[in-house]
Amino acid sequence: MKALVLVAHGSRRQASNDEVRALSKAIAIEMADEYPIIEAGFLELAEPLIPDAIDCCVKQGATGVCVMPYFLSAGRHVREDVPAEVNKARQMHNNIPIEVLAHIGGAPMMIDLIRDTVMDSREK
Amino acid sequence: MKALVLVAHGSRRQASNDEVRALSKAIAIEMADEYPIIEAGFLELAEPLIPDAIDCCVKQGATGVCVMPYFLSAGRHVREDVPAEVNKARQMHNNIPIEVLAHIGGAPMMIDLIRDTVMDSREK
Numbered sequence: 645m646k647a648l649v650l651v652a653h654g655s656r657r658q659a660s661n662d663e664v665r666a667l668s669k670a671i672a673i674e675m676a677d678e679y680p681i682i683e684a685g686f687l688e689l690a691e692p693l694i695p696d697a698i699d700c701c702v703k704q705g706a707t708g709v710c711v712m713p714y715f716l717s718a719g720r721h722v723r724e725d726v727p728a729e730v731n732k733a734r735q736m737h738n739n740i741p742i743e744v745l746a747h748i749g750g751a752p753m754m755i756d757l758i759r760d761t762v763m764d765s766r767e768k
Numbered sequence: 769m770k771a772l773v774l775v776a777h778g779s780r781r782q783a784s785n786d787e788v789r790a791l792s793k794a795i796a797i798e799m800a801d802e803y804p805i806i807e808a809g810f811l812e813l814a815e816p817l818i819p820d821a822i823d824c825c826v827k828q829g830a831t832g833v834c835v836m837p838y839f840l841s842a843g844r845h846v847r848e849d850v851p852a853e854v855n856k857a858r859q860m861h862n863n864i865p866i867e868v869l870a871h872i873g874g875a876p877m878m879i880d881l882i883r884d885t886v887m888d889s890r891e892k
Contacts, residue, residue: 648886650882652840652841655841655843657841657843657844659842660841660842660843663841663842663873663874664841667873667878667879667882670879671879671882671883674879674880674883675883675886678886678887679886710886710889710890712882712885712886714840714882715840716776716838716839716840716872717776717779717781717784717787717788718783718784718787719779719781719784720781745885745886745889746885746889748840748881748882748885749787750787751881751884751885751888753881753884753885753888754791754881755791755794755795755798756798756881757872757875757877757878757880757881758774758791758795758836758838758872759795759798759799760875760877761836761869761870761872761875761877762772762799762802762803762834762836762869763802764875764877765834765869765870766802766834
């Protein structure tokens with residue numbers, strides 16, 4: 645049973661964290677077939693932190709976890725901090741494969757999202 | 769002649785700023801018909817700053833400018849700081865309509881982007 649963790653930076657502003665939680669719930673509906681378990685996780689400033697989010701997936705029966713860094717650019721957070729937090733989870737669950745995917749900002753389809761969103765805004 | 773400015777936060781890490789500049793160039797190719805002028809702009813830490821990016825569009829002949837905030841969550845930057853910078857540009861060019869679009873993280877299609885990106889990563 646595969647799990648997906650959407651990892652955001654986390655904010656002092658609760659509404660921003662709630663935005664990420666709502667997004668992970670929307671994705672959970674869209675991707676229920678591929679990922680029966682989907683959680684939001686945060687690098688800092690909000691809960692659950694990354695190792696706790698992964699732990700939560702394992703407790704629900706995950707046999708593999710994919711981590712999607714919800715960051716626009718491949719800065720220090722994406723290159724160093726998120727992988728370091730994921731490594732903490734790997735040490736707790738060394739029998740479960742935990743994979744870190746590419747950050748969302750690097751997705752080739754981001755260009756299409758921007759184009760579609762701009763065109764959609766113009767029509768309103 | 770319409771112009772689009774892709775506005776990012778800006779980073780001390782030049783590679784992050786270059787990532788945004790490369791993205792705006794890729795969008796410029798995709799959207800050349802709708803937006804003959806497309807520039808990247810930054811809230812802080814990188815150049816051109818937002819008013820300068822808009823000014824650059826006007827100097828190229830823009831008769832209207834759309835600003836797309838390339839931010840994942842609607843925090844203070846999206847709600848206050850970007851509009852304040854755009855207002856500076858409006859004061860310089862009060863004959864040109866300058867519109868601020870919704871931030872990219874709020875796009876309903878973000879769910880599809882995450883789904884497609886996750887599925888695409890799995891296939892590799």
